[in-house]
Each structure stands twice: as C-alpha cells, then as structure tokens.
Amino acid sequence: MRVRTWAAFIIVNVIVSAAVILTVLFLWERFNPLPIATITPPPLPSLRRQAAHTPAATVPVPIPEETPGPTLYVVQAGDTLSGIARAFNVSIEELMKANHLVDPNLLYVGQTLVIPAHPTVTPSAPATAMTPPEGTPITPPPTITPAGPATIRIRQVLGSDELTSEMVLIRCQGGMISLEGWTLSDAEGNRFVFPAITLFPDAQLRIHSAAGRATPTDLYWGRETPAWQGGELLTLRDRDGNVVDTYIVP
Secondary structure (H helix, E strand, C coil), X not given: CHHHHHHHHHHHHHHHHXXXXXXXXXXXXXXXXXXXCCCCCCCCCCHHHHHHHCCCCCCCCCCCCCCCCCEEEECCCCCCHHHHHHHCCCCHHHHHHHHCCCCCCCCCCCCEEXXXXXXXXXXXXXXXXXXXXXXXXXXXXXXXXXCCCCEEEXXXXXXXXXXXXXXXXXXXXXXXXXXXXXXXXXXXXXXXXXXXXXXXXXXXXXXXXXXCCCCCCEEECCCCCCCCCCCCEEEEECCCCCEEEEEECC
C-alpha cells in the first residue's frame, strides 16, 4: 500500500513539474520574443555609375577609295601601238603621251609601256589585291595578234647624187621582221649591209649615205661620196641573198 502511494506521488510531481516548465517557457517566449534576422538586399547600382562604364558607340570611319595606278605592259613580238591601244581601250595619243613616244611605229621587244587609266572608267571596288579561290581558272592578259607576214619595200630614194641629203626609205608592211644581214646594192658594186635592227608593222626606216649617229628609225652608211645615181636599179636582198624588192632611182 505504501509503495503505490509513493509511486502515485512521484508521477504527480513529474506531471506538475512538466506543466510548470511548459508554462514558464510559454510565458517567456510571449513576453521576450527572439529577434528575427532580416536580410537587406544589396543596393542597386546607380544609373550614373553604369553610364560611366558603358563603352561609347563605335562610329564606322569611311575608308577612302584608292585611285588605281597605271598598268604596265611589256611589248611582245608582233605588238603594235594601235593593237595595244585597242586591247586596253585607250587611244594611241594617250599611249604616246604617257610614254613620251615620238614615232607611233617604233617599239622594241621587251619595252615597258605605261597604260594610262582611262578617265571615263570608274573602278567599282578599291584596288585591293585578291587571290582567286583554288581551282578558279585565271584569264590570261590579252595577246596582241601579229599583223601577218612582213613585206619589205623600197619606198623612195631621195637626194640621189648629193651626199648630205641622199637617203633610201624602207617600209615594213605586215608583221615584224629583223633586217640583220640584209643588203641594199646596185650594179656599180655599192652595197649596204643592215645591222641588227627590227622593223615593226607600218614602220619606216631611212638609210642615209652620209655619216651620222644611228637610231631605231635612221641608219647611216658613213660614205664620203654619194652611192646612188638616177636611172640605176637598187636591189634589196634578205640574209640568204634572195631578192626581196627592186627600185629604179628617179
């Protein structure tokens, strides 16, 4: 009986103690609430500060157009000034002015000509070197077609029997030809041998009997007496001795 009494007493004390503790905790939390943690968002960046770091707009700078320079062309065998002018769409006068030429019929193989830019042609793009894609066929530059086989003629004899004015005019018709080793002679044994010189189509060559300095258009024999007389026959032969043309001196 005594044991049950003590057990009941202990249980009642436990229950009462728990109730007291819970009551105290409830009242403490109500009158002394715990601080609530607050989260403060970071300040937003100001518009002025953002503007300071915003890069300025890039204004495209126009690229000045380059003026295309003149074209250079190397004279090939069979070329004529008129043919080169047609191939590059310029006039003969423009070619002569750009290259300081005096005789339009006088050209040399290997001579470099300046082809002026045509004033009416406006380039559609800046003159920039571009490499064509691999496998793209490359169009070769225009090839000047020779004017056909050359024909050499004795055109005229001037000032015969007068050393200072005596000359023979030779003219080339057709294509280009070398006169090296050719001869001009008469029945009296007078014989002029041509040096290494090339005549182009429509070019004219003067052979002077007197002395002087040779040029591409004038050759000088260097005689002390006249060579040709009126009424005699002049014969022009090639290097193999074949007769090319004959002419009776007036």
